Amino acid sequence: MASTHWKVRPYVLTGGRTRTRQHLLIHTLVSVPYYDAxxxxxxxxxxxxxxENARETKSVAELSACSxxxxxxxxxxxxxxxxTDRLVIHADAYSSPFDFRLLERLRDGLRQLA
Known part of the structure; x- marks a missing residue:
């Protein structure tokens, strides 16, 4: 008999919330400073x-795709x-979404996918 994998509804994961305490952009970087199994x-x-995916610094968009x-x-x-202090939200290093460094990073990421 095949095993069934149940996926939790988004409402359960968020407690019905749609807003965050911090402003998180898609390019905001996050990481896990000390992994706790x-x-x-x-x-x-x-x-x-x-x-687990945030053990390596990733953007919110990357984590969304990975998870x-x-x-x-x-x-x-x-x-x-x-x-819970289990994950660090890094200070935004980009002054605007059109920052040249951000565009370069986006370009490099797209090249890696190609």
Whole structure:
């Protein structure tokens, strides 16, 4: 008999919230400073996937893609993890979404995908 993988509804992951305490842009970088396997084991599978993927510094958009969660849900879960001090939200290094350094980083990322 095939095993069934249940996916948690976004409402459960976010507690029905759509807003975050911090302003998280798609290019905002986040990371896990000290991975805690015991903490990870207590998370819902979707949140655990996000937490584990953030062991390497990634943008909110990258974490959304890696975890399979929508961008809005990813933002809320990232904000929740940051509130527990398990995840660090890095200061925005870009003064605007059209910052030349951001565009270069985007270009380099797209080249890696090609």
């Amino acid at each position: 015991f903490f990870a084991a207590g998370l819902l599978p979707e949140a655990r996937t996000l937490y 399979g969660m929508s961008l809005g849900v990813t933002r809320v879960v990232v904000d929740d993890l940051a509130a």
